[in-house]
Amino acid sequence: MAVTRCTKMAYSSADEMVFGRSVTPVKTGLGLEIGAGYTIPEVNYAPRPEAGVSKEKLIKEYERITTDIMARMVQIGAPAVVLETEHVQQMSNNPDWGAEIAHAQKTIMEDYHDEYGIKCALRHTIGDIRESRDFLDLRGDKYSVFMEAFEQCAQNGADMLAVESMGGKEVFDHAILRNDMAGVLYGIGVLGSMDMEMIWQDIASVAKKNNVIASGDTDCAQANTAMYIAGGLLDKNLAHTLAIIARAISAARSLVAYEAGAVGPGKDCGYENTICKAIAGVPISQEGKTSTCAHSDLMGNLTMQCCDLWSNESVEYHGEFGGTTVQCWSETLAYDCALMNVALESGNEKILRDMFVASDLNRDAQGYVLAYPNAYRIGEAIARNGDDIYLRAKNAAIECINIIEEGAKKKLELSRFEAKALSDAKDAFESLTDDKDQFMSDCLTKYKQEVKVFKPENYGL
Template sequence: MAKYTEMAYDSPEEMVFGEAKEPVSYGYGDAINPGGGGVVPVLKCAPRPGSEDRPKKLTNEYKKIARTTLERTTTLGFPAIEIETEWIHQMGNSPEKFAVGPVSIQDELCEEFNEEYGISTATCHTCPDLRESERGLRPGMDKETFYPEKTLASFRVAAENGADVLKIESMGGMEIADYGIQRQDIKAFLFGIGYLGSVDMEWLWSQIVDVAEKNDVVPGGDTNCPAANTSMFIAGGYLDTDVARTFSAITRAICAGRTLVAWEVGATGPDKDCGYEGPIVKSIAGKPTAQEGKDCTVAHADLMGNLTAQICDLWTNESAEFHEEFSGWSSGTWAEAVGYETSLMNTAKQLGMDKDLRDMYMASDRYRSPESYIIAYDNAYKIGEAIVENGESYYLRAKAAAITAAEMIEEAEANNEMELSKHEKDTLSQILTDLRALPEDEDKFVEDCLEEYADVPKFDPKNYGL
């Protein structure tokens, strides 16, 4: 497996929304072409509680979600829409029983609307990672629930029944990452996500890419939503103090190397939208990135709602519950929101003002938080450079990304570009001290961590071949 050791772009200024070095095409029609010159709107809507009682009932729910999404998009004259389904537990736990219907019916409706109205359509399926570290992450280890086997089976079912793109929010390394977040232990997070998570990604995505290629389906990408987003959400905003936002920002830099692994083993992008590390990995690989921000307020709050649109290739609302609003079904409401936002981006491209809009998106939130500062596209590029300079080692590239991000924030605060509280500055200082004290040798780091974190609940080195 070849790892990334050079940047896809000569400078950060080359990067802009709707354009990637390696665009992809899929779906019905010719407008679902992420990175090929325009930004694609993506609608995500979750079924109502109770709709999962029976397979037929769940299929009907997903049929309504797709139809109402496609109707609103067509009514408003938008040229394209991608429908993403983040599978619920029942679909992953019993894919043949609960997932075949939803996957196939949404594909059928997308084809129908393309043929009848000319709108470009596609479906993306994010299969759930049901694996539990205490039971075992690899096939043959979990003798009770067989979650590793079910996770892989989900991709086969999705690919065989009409999915255009496959994605996942994988869970490798989470038992150590959770421990690190709770204690603001950056070494634990680096071990859990930068190293263990990358090792797990290499195995898992090799399987996903194989399924995708056998079924002529696009293997999209992953995200560190379970860990880095957990850190981000707990850090919260200006009224929250449980986790320092400087700590959260460094975890985002660390996770970029892990997210990159999917593409290194053969995935093509787009990556998963809730990976706020998208600007970093796009700068390295040149593959299209899906992003979320101000149109995902129905799911959560963040401090970078405009900035995340800066170099996206798909724009999504995050997951909203399917229900009725004053204007109609919520699926249509959010399809309209992402449709108009991408229309603005694509119009800016047509007028030759896309980089002006990019910079306005970025400047709006650049100094709102340490995390928004490090993923501003120019700084994301610098973190990307640190990763590729150490590209052959999962550990060293994650460590380099973390130190680069921390030093950026420290310098911004020293130059009065960003104001940090004493708690934030003290946490940042401790992070830098801890990171700089780590060994240069990967084997030594792993050996130390296996001893230090041996008693962390649910951690079993066998899950990672150690």
């Protein structure tokens, strides 16, 4: 499929953006329309490790998970739910495993839909298995298995296809540990975008052929890594200002999925999704306070601001006092969505949205930049040079720095450590050329020498 670059915003202003509504809603699954005026819980889960010893045990585990979620949703009167199955490696390395699990899950979901009328859909996120022991192998022997996993899931019950792709990670990992902003920009904004352009044209073709939805990607491998290293307010392993610069760049990368044929909803762990929604108008999934079962963040309410699906990131399946983990977390998500949906129905959605934002706005630079008015500005910076994957990623980084500097003059507090990292990053980005070819040439030479696991052939270079 052809790639159509995004060079303008889907919304005329940031204030138009709210939760539960998107410019281009997505119809999928059993009666669902995502981004069409209501929010929907998206439950994410992982099987217990011992369940992966055989295909039969893994299928049974996912049958239990699916039944538990669907039963709890009906028990509490939730009108709709999305299930996201993030593949464990066995399911993507053996595409028939993923296919049989998708079929088993969808059969259960159809039974609940037919008997109780609950609207539902199944998303399968294929694992990015394109690696050997020592290297990424993005275009090598595993590519055909990777795409076969998408194909078989699409044929056997998955309504939506997604992935957390890893292109550029070998350079990013080297760069982020050295505060090397050119390397972060090259890894996420250039190499990551180049890889996504290749795989998402193929994923979109699979989805179209099988009449399912090519949903979206997320920069979990890079921007989320930066966020996790940065940690909380006591941590100084990585400046939070650098983590949010990586996140801003990641929006230019994650946007490529929609340019190559994906239609949303964006995946939950893409904290960059509000920026992507502002540009592309697609519905998005988000996570925040409900993902504490998987990780902590500093914007647990703020991320609800523009979500269409509301997710828990992932939780291992086991028992809790209130039921199994998936029952407990699906119920929590459903009640959050009920509140947002009442706000939509009563015309109070912008009031609730702004309360979500205000509760986290000045807690940390990361939440400050991702607040929808500032996320919209990052989107404008990307769209301004939307045809150039390098310039738009660089624009995003510089606009991110500008936003933080403005915030620091208001109520956003920066420690000396954070302010110094921001100042150094600003100098680094302002010193970079505007010429994509020159930047590409310089980086290729530099990182071929510095990063032993960097294989340019992974990107057709």
